[in-house]
Amino acid sequence: MGGLLYSILIGAVAGWLAGKLMKGGGFGLLINIILGIIGGLLGGWLFRTLGIHLLGGVLGDLLRGVIGASVILFIAGLLKKK
Numbered sequence: 001m002g003g004l005l006y007s008i009l010i011g012a013v014a015g016w017l018a019g020k021l022m023k024g025g026g027f028g029l030l031i032n033i034i035l036g037i038i039g040g041l042l043g044g045w046l047f048r049t050l051g052i053h054l055l056g057g058v059l060g061d062l063l064r065g066v067i068g069a070s071v072i073l074f075i076a077g078l079l080k081k082k
Contacts, residue, residue: 010058011037014065021066022073027080035076036069043068 015036016029027035043064047054054060 007040008037010061010065011040011069014040014043014062014069017062017066018069018073021070022077027073027076032069032073035072036065039067039069039072040065041068042072046071 012033013036015033018036018039019027019029019032040061043066044061046068047064054063
């Protein structure tokens with residue numbers, strides 16, 4: 001249970017940060033947080049698949065989450081324009 005809560009919290013912060021980094025601010029706080037949680041999963045999978053090792057601990061988890069959430073927000077932004 002603690003691991004799931006940790007993942008949700010890291011994903012939420014990552015989504016918020018990614019929304020701040022992306023042009024236009026993303027999709028609003030709640031959607032950015034949800035996309036951040038999904039992006040955290042994507043970022044973790046992507047980095048494991050590519051064999052890339054970033055920092056460990058909370059900072060590494062947050063960095064992977066922000067990168068994954070930014071990718072998700074970018075793709076969602078492309079789809080939103082259509």
